Amino acid sequence: MPSFRPHPTPTPCCCLLQVELLAPAVTGTANVLRACSEAKVRRVVVVSSLSAVMVNPAWPQSQAMDEACWSDVELCRSTQNWYCLSKTLAELEAFDHAKSTGLDVVSLCPSLVIGPLLQSTLNASSSVIADCLKGDREVKLKLRNFVDVRDVADALLLVYEAPEASGRYICDAHARQVSDVVELLRSWYPACKNASSKFVQVSDEPFFSSKKLEALGWKFRPFEETLRDSVESFREAGVLD
Incomplete structure (x- = not known):
């Protein structure tokens, strides 16, 4: 170290x-x-x-x-x-x-934390997803690493309570190209007229291993569940208007 x-x-x-x-x-x-x-x-x-x-x-x-x-x-x-x-x-x-x-x-x-909001405003991590739908900001196209905020909460409890836990733990669930995320959102919300078309290609993030955390018993949600719950939360909070 x-x-x-x-x-x-x-x-x-x-x-x-x-x-x-x-x-x-x-x-x-x-x-x-x-x-x-x-x-x-x-x-x-x-x-x-x-x-x-x-x-x-x-x-x-x-x-x-x-x-x-x-x-x-x-x-x-x-x-x-x-x-x-x-x-x-x-x-x-x-x-x-x-x-x-x-x-x-x-x-x-943790990697980029997304998922349902507790507050009524967007934080920086959630903005990565919201910007894909709002269309008013440039979207960086690259491989990104995502994890659900609820799965992060589970991981925090796990490493606190497990007697054998020690050192560092990477908490990453899904590596996805942002271009694929945009296409998935467009397929779910075809009526969204403001979906982003402002793109810039940048360098990919590296790949990470969460095997040490998974060995403690950590599990995570499917990416599609996390993404849909994120967007529905944004809509309920009115942050996409």
Whole structure:
């Protein structure tokens, strides 16, 4: 596992981003874990992200990324991939804290989380699907990895309660081309006149393995169920109008 090393001489731009994104992610994680240690919490499950896994060009392209793969911190810095950097540093901080204090820390790294909304507004993940139907934004065509929010909730309970759970767990259910998702939505909702026609082709996301989580007993819904429940939830919330 890579060690957490703060950037030694940040530029003014980097300083601003650290204040807005990096510092809260790392410091916030440290503060919560410190409080958990003081309260003698049995186990802490840290919700990380595949963003802390996927930025690693050294990983063999023919091999699905697993829990041993970490995003390259210095590459994230040099490419100004601040979101992936923040997730990676926060997760590293969590395991550094676990090593130094003995706190039982397990992390879960979900892919793009979609599914029924609890709130009345779209979050960033759900917007990936909503944008395919609304037609007012450019849609990135690439292979994406999806997981249902309900299946993520099941995974969180599983890694918290299973005595044998340890380390990291990738939580990814479905790899789908966005172009196939668009076609599926059009077949279900032919009356949707605003379906997107603004497309841009970008690089695919890598493949991931959730075998470690599945070995604990994790199961996930079919993609079609997740996608349909997502859209029906958007319609009920009125966010597609």
